[in-house]
Amino acid sequence: MNILQSIFSVKNERRDIFKIKVFTILGVKMKFKNIDKEKLQKFLDKKALLIKSQKAAINDLKATCKDLKIICKDLEKRTVTNYKVINAISSPSKCPPARGELRQCQLAELEIMKVVKKLCDENNLSYWLDGGTLLGAVRHKGFVPWDGDVDICILRDDYLKLIPLLQDYYKNSDEIYVRELLKCKRNWMNYQIRIRNKGEKSFYGVDIFPIDNYYKGNITEEEQAEAHKRIKEATHVMQDYMKQHEDIAMDIDKARECIKNTQDEIILEGNPMSNDKPALFTGIDFAWVSPTYFIVNWDKVFPLKTIEFEGVMFNCPNDLHYYMTNYYRNYMLFPSKITSWEDRIDDYIKSITMREE
Numbered sequence: 001m002n003i004l005q006s007i008f009s010v011k012n013e014r015r016d017i018f019k020i021k022v023f024t025i026l027g028v029k030m031k032f033k034n035i036d037k038e039k040l041q042k043f044l045d046k047k048a049l050l051i052k053s054q055k056a057a058i059n060d061l062k063a064t065c066k067d068l069k070i071i072c073k074d075l076e077k078r079t080v081t082n083y084k085v086i087n088a089i090s091s092p093s094k095c096p097p098a099r100g101e102l103r104q105c106q107l108a109e110l111e112i113m114k115v116v117k118k119l120c121d122e123n124n125l126s127y128w129l130d131g132g133t134l135l136g137a138v139r140h141k142g143f144v145p146w147d148g149d150v151d152i153c154i155l156r157d158d159y160l161k162l163i164p165l166l167q168d169y170y171k172n173s174d175e176i177y178v179r180e181l182l183k184c185k186r187n188w189m190n191y192q193i194r195i196r197n198k199g200e201k202s203f204y205g206v207d208i209f210p211i212d213n214y215y216k217g218n219i220t221e222e223e224q225a226e227a228h229k230r231i232k233e234a235t236h237v238m239q240d241y242m243k244q245h246e247d248i249a250m251d252i253d254k255a256r257e258c259i260k261n262t263q264d265e266i267i268l269e270g271n272p273m274s275n276d277k278p279a280l281f282t283g284i285d286f287a288w289v290s291p292t293y294f295i296v297n298w299d300k301v302f303p304l305k306t307i308e309f310e311g312v313m314f315n316c317p318n319d320l321h322y323y324m325t326n327y328y329r330n331y332m333l334f335p336s337k338i339t340s341w342e343d344r345i346d347d348y349i350k351s352i353t354m355r356e357e
Contacts, residue, residue, distance in 0.1 A: 092139055092140070092144075092332070092333070092334050093139050093140055093332070095140075095145045096145065097140075097142065097143070097145050098143070098145050098146065102146075102148065105197075105204040106143045106147075106148070106204075107310075108197060108204075109149070109150045109204060109206055110309075110310050110312070112150070112176065112195050112206045113150055113152075113206060113309075113312070113314065114312060116152060116162075116166070116206065116208070117312070117315075119165045119166065119169065120154070120158070120162065120315075123161060123162075123165065125154060125155075125158035125161060125162055126154065126155050126302075126304065126315075127152055127153065127158070127162075127208075127315055128152070128153055128154075128301065128304055128314075128316050128317055129151070129152060129153075129307065129309065129314050129315065129316050130151045130152060130153040130209065131151030131327070132144050132147045132149075132151060133147070133150045133151045133152070133309070134151070134307075134316060134317075134320075134323070134324065134327075135327075135328060135331055136309070137307045137308065137309040137314070137316065138307070138320060138324060138331065138332075139332060141308050141309065141310070142309055142310040142311075143310065148204045149204055149205055149206070149207060150207065151207055151209070152206065152207070152208045152209070153208075153209050153210075153211050153282075154208055154209070154210065154211065155210075155211055155213075155280075156210045156211065156212050156213070156283065159193070159208070159210040159211075162193070162208070163178075163180060163193060166178045166193065166195065174198070175197060175198055176195060176196070176197060177195075177196055177198055178193065178194070178195050179193075179194050179196070180192070180193055180194070180252055181250070181252055181255070189239065189242040189243075189249050189286075189287070190285070190286040190287060191252070191255060191256070191259070191285035191286060192207055192208060192209045192210065192283075192285055192286045193206075193207070194206070194207055194208075195207075195208070209282060209283065209285075209286070210283040210285055211280050211281070211282060211283065211294075212263060212280070212282075212283045213273065213278040213279075213280065214227065214267075214268070214278045214279035214280065214281055214295065215268045215269075215271040215272065215273055215274060215275075215278065216271070216274055216275050216278060216279065217275035217276075217277045217278045217279055217297060217298055218275075218277075218279075218297055219279045219295075224279075224295055224296075227279070227281065227295050228295060230266050230267045230269075231267055231281055231282065231284065231295065233266055234262050234263055234266040234267050234284050235284045235287070237262055237266060238258065238259060238262045238284050239287055241258065241262070242255070242258070259283065259284055259285055262284060263283070263284060267281070267284075277298035277299070277302075278298060279295055279296065279297050280294075280295065280296055280297075280298060280301055281294060281295035282294040282295075294326075294327075296322075296323065296326065299318065299319070300317060300318060300322050300323060301317045301318055301319075302318055303318055304316065304317070305317070305318055305320070307320075
């Protein structure tokens with residue numbers, strides 16, 4: 001036995017869950033693990049309790065999120081109710097005009113609008129006020145008090161004629177610049193005319209959008225809805241293509257050709273023009289994110305009428321009510337959401353609450 005013990009010296013070392021048996025055989029230590037079932041069970045019980053508490057925490061979090069959704073829906077309902085109350089006792093047309101820096105920006109834009117009007121009138125180019133600018137003309141006879149830019153539409157052929165006229169007019173200006181290409185957020189490429197001030201408030205300015213002819217006129221609401229889908233698709237196809245081909249995107253002539261080909265293939269579907277008074281739709285030259293994707297029949301725009309804007313008469317669409325309802329629905333009321341324009345609302349509030357100097 002003494003001989004065996006001298007050959008096999010056995011020692012037991014307890015480590016956590018495992019019993020470590022160390023055998024020394026002829027002077028060489030060899031370790032073998034033997035599971036301590038009692039400690040293992042305690043370890044597993046502890047882990048199970050931890051997992052259970054984590055699941056409980058996750059369920060609590062889900063319940064909290066559900067409660068938050070209910071709260072958000074309630075707040076949204078209250079917001080809508082508040083706007084209904086506001087619209088019942090007041091009207092956007094009663095809002096005082098902006099003052100201070102915001103108003104100065106608006107008046108600077110008005111001077112640019114006068115130049116655009118002059119060049120179009122002298123060269124028989126068909127333009128009209130659009131978007132928030134047209135809304136301001138209808139509702140305020142001028143700028144929407146918190147608006148900070150100008151929107152103008154023009155037929156494609158006239159648009160191409162207007163570009164060199166504007167570039168020539170402002171070529172020696174130290175304050176105003178004209179560009180037709182802009183790479184903006186998410187690498188979207190915009191190709192509409194942008195007339196901007198070179199100063200700090202350069203995001204204020206005049207945007208001029210090209211309007212294209214659809215291949216037929218007098219389209220029904222169903223045809224409008226179908227064309228709307230194709231305009232949306234063509235816009236995304238064009239933007240995705242430009243992101244992948246920067247050499248084309250940054251070359252205005254190649255970009256124009258790409259835009260035309262995309263429109264011909266997806267929107268017009270290769271159909272020849274068959275009407276001298278076609279429906280009109282927004283070109284896909286810019287990353288248009290509006291849910292409406294403008295397309296209207298010719299007689300809703302032409303013959304153009306005039307409307308007062310800041311004391312000056314500008315062109316506007318023929319059927320104003322249809323045009324504005326299609327764009328804004330209840331356009332004479334306060335909007336229920338102004339989520340993308342908080343900075344302009346802030347500018348407006350600051351301008352009307354500041355002290356008179």
